[in-house]
């Protein structure tokens with residue numbers, strides 16, 4: 001007799017590598033064989049096509065040093081292998097966020113944290129560690145800037161449209177380690193419940209153990225890990241900023257019985273007070289304005305923090321981004 005309730009989370013399709021792959025090689029190796037501008041144009045067009053359709057893309061030959069990635073993974077592994085009492089010392093209490101990025105003690109996402117019931121009402125099977133790691137973040141800041149420029153070019157906009165609010169400074173970007181230990185009953189829980197990311201862009205590195213799933217056409221698609229790749233996805237803020245040209249798509253992480261899994265999520269945003277204004281060229285008869293004409297990350301974040309305080313409220317909200325009010 002089966003004493004365990006039916007498997008709610010394991011009924012998903014697993015189609016290895018169906019998620020489109022974009023090769024950025026020609027961005028870094030410009031030669032006579034690859035005329036710079038046409039190779040770049042093609043990458044920009046392909047990127048926009050994939051992100052408009054999927055909201056997700058796998059990037060290969062992204063230019064980030066493998067050693068930098070391996071170092072991040074090693075540091076994370078070292079941390080998660082520590083006894084619980086030691087990890088607890090790095091803990092931040094939920095809701096201790098502040099809009100001030102100068103005071104890291106009070107800043108959301110710094111330190112060690114286990115959040116229960118955040119994206120999922122059950123007890124999630126996950127151990128989390130938020131930390132800004134300089135070198136990794138620097139490399140990913142550069143990749144983000146490249147992607148944002150390509151997005152603008154592929155949409156027919158001036159190249160600096162989405163990088164301008166950064167004004168030469170790094171935006172509000174953090175890296176988060178997600179550690180999913182082996183789980184004795186993986187079919188009864190989730191590592192991370194279904195959600196969309198509220199930020200601009202997320203660049204995810206998953207180890208060789210799979211677990212990321214994307215909601216598409218009514219099913220959960222498993223994304224098989226691809227060596228030396230990053231998975232990039234659109235967050236709610238970028239969907240709003242592009243007037244819905246790019247989609248912020250629901251995703252989640254499942255766990256398994258035998259192998260621990262580590263993913264590193266890098267979340268990027270412009271500085272908190274920079275204004276994101278929907279480009280006029282992205283508003284026309286076919287694409288009437290669906291979102292706030294302009295907003296700041298700090299305002300959206302404050303709204304999200306209010307929502308997080310409510311016991312059963314939704315944790316991310318496109319509704320706020322869709323409301324007519326501007327800054």
Ligand SMILES: O=C(O)CCC(=O)C(=O)O
Pocket residue numbers: 176178192197204206211212213251252253263265
């Ligand atoms: O671990 C994963 O594959 C997903 C992580 C994620 O979606 C997040 O941290 O927002």
Ligand SMILES: [Fe+2]
Pocket residue numbers: 195196197202251
């Ligand atoms: Fe996410």
